[in-house]
Amino acid sequence: MNTIPCNFRPTLLILSALFYVGCDVVDPTLLSGPIEEGVSSTDLINVSVVVLQTQGYTVVTADREAGLVTTAWRDESSFAGEVLLETSRRTQVSVVVDFYTKHVSVQMTKQVKEGGIPWRNDDLSGKEHGMAQEILTEI
Numbered sequence: 001m002n003t004i005p006c007n008f009r010p011t012l013l014i015l016s017a018l019f020y021v022g023c024d025v026v027d028p029t030l031l032s033g034p035i036e037e038g039v040s041s042t043d044l045i046n047v048s049v050v051v052l053q054t055q056g057y058t059v060v061t062a063d064r065e066a067g068l069v070t071t072a073w074r075d076e077s078s079f080a081g082e083v084l085l086e087t088s089r090r091t092q093v094s095v096v097v098d099f100y101t102k103h104v105s106v107q108m109t110k111q112v113k114e115g116g117i118p119w120r121n122d123d124l125s126g127k128e129h130g131m132a133q134e135i136l137t138e139i
Contacts, residue, residue: 026121028109029129031136035102041067044104044139048095051138055131057093067097076110076128088113091128093135104139108132 035044041064048069049059057071076089094107108131112122124132 026123028107028121029124029132030105030107031132032103032105033136033139035097035099035104041097041099044097045069045095048097048104048139051135052093052095054138055093055135067099069095073111086115089122090119093132095135095139104136106132106136106139108135 045062045064045067049062052059052069052071057074059069060072061068061070063069071093073090073092076091077087089110089112091111092109094109096105096107098105108124108128110122110124110128111119113119
């Protein structure tokens with residue numbers, strides 16, 4: 001029976017998440033910062049959930065063992081953009097806690113849908129990049 005070693009599972013989850021949300025020309029934005037000494041994974045996951053909910057995201061995954069928090073897509077569309085330009089925007093955030101490298105990473109993915117064209121990844125605006133940095137800072 002083939003099993004995945006325990007120390008490889010977080011890496012596999014990270015790669016799976018990156019593949020799932022990053023299958024387009026524009027890569028999601030990934031920001032990282034060091035984990036303070038003595039902070040537990042449970043504390044980091046719990047604070048990540050609180051920060052993301054405070055920012056208006058709905059958390060769909062909070063896996064303490066894997067060190068992964070993911071959100072549902074959040075609608076970022078404006079009324080004028082949707083009605084006049086037929087353009088919709090949405091963002092999604094993942095937080096990865098890696099105790100091997102002692103870093104926490106925030107990945108924000110933005111997608112746009114124009115007219116009848118399917119959703120595609122798009123670059124973050126300066127404001128959205130600032131929001132991702134704020135999430136990382138608060139965590």
